[in-house]
Amino acid sequence: MQTLQSITLTQFRNYSFRKFDCHAKVVAISGNNGVGKTNLLDAVYYLCFTKSYFQSREINNVQEGKDGFRIEGIFATEAEMERTAIVWKEGKKKLSNNDVLVEKMTDYIGKHTALMIAPDDIELVNGGSTIRRKFIDGLLSQANREYLEHLLGYQKVLEQKNALLKQPGYIQVQEPLLEVYDLQLAQYGGYLMQQRQQISSRIPEMVRHFYTKIAGIHEAIDVVYQACVPSAEQLIELFRYNRRRDIEAKRCTAGLHTEDWQLLLNGLPYKTHASQGQKKSVLIALKLSQLETLSALGKAPIILLDDIFEKLDMHRLQRLFGVLSQLEVRQIFMTHTHAEDMRQALAPHFEDIISIAL
DSSP states (O other): OOEEEEEEEEEETTEEEEEEEOOSSEEEEEOOTTSSHHHHHHHHHHHHHSSOSSOSSGGGGBOTTOSEEEEEEEEEOSSOEEEEEEEEETTEEEEEETTEEOSOHHHHTTSSOEEEEOGGGGHHHHSOHHHHHHHHHHHHHHHOHHHHHHHHHHHHHHHHHHHHHTSSSOGGGGHHHHHHHHHHHHHHHHHHHHHHHHHHHHHHHHHHHHHHHHHSSOOOEEEEEEOSSSSGGGHHHHHHHTHHHHHHHTSOOSSGGGOEEEEEETTEEHHHHSOHHHHHHHHHHHHHHHHHHHHHTTOOOEEEESSHHHHSOHHHHHHHHHHHHHSOOSEEEEEESOHHHHHHHHTTTOSOEEEEEO
């Protein structure tokens, strides 16, 4: 199992140039607010996924006044070492692995996996369907490269269809092209739906299991997949049925990009009927279900815990560390303002700990 031995940041966010040694099971990062703790976690995430967890625009990752950034990581086992470097400059991104240029990013994604738990993740419970789709898509893309390829294909065709629907004028002359797009969406979407159905049949039990571990009590929790149609075979009929509506709305109004997963507590919506403590516990349970799924596939992720002390009370925090110490975890990176608080909380569960003070 590879671990991240070191990471070097050049012109990334608030770092001009800084190298961090992180050759331990647990890396505890401490420092005042605003010194770059979260930026360091995000750099580790970037090494795994070639994108930021927090920033959608690459220019926002560049240090102010500079024209690009570089992140380099050394991953290692007892037998071998692997050097990964990602450079973004003037709108272009290059990735090299052991000094060999990687032509397709999708060939690299999945090689290293990571799981972030950050303060804004509570929107996975409180927010709209887009956030939960992104969570499920991210899990399945890490677990299955074919899912990622189908998802990218679906998104590309969806973008083309929406561009056509937005064109001014009488669109009926373009209906044959709409039919082509809908057939392609149904083809890509059929595979996506099958994979979503499979993971959705397993997630509820995992969430209930980890919720009980973290909260210390058993509650009636469910995660319900709200598919756009009952079966993948019905997708093409859905797109055809909605064609007039799509033309009027000037966008594709139904499909895999509108699906959701409803979180329920005692049969009622979680976002309106759960306490803050219950919401935080189910959020952690969802993330641990992601961890369990990836670990079962031999893809032990790096765990990234951003300000976890602010998210959970000490009882839940101790239960979380207890669970993580028993699971197949590659490495844990975590941030907090006080190093001593982390040391005391981690000591009962982990021995191999390194501290980084910013």
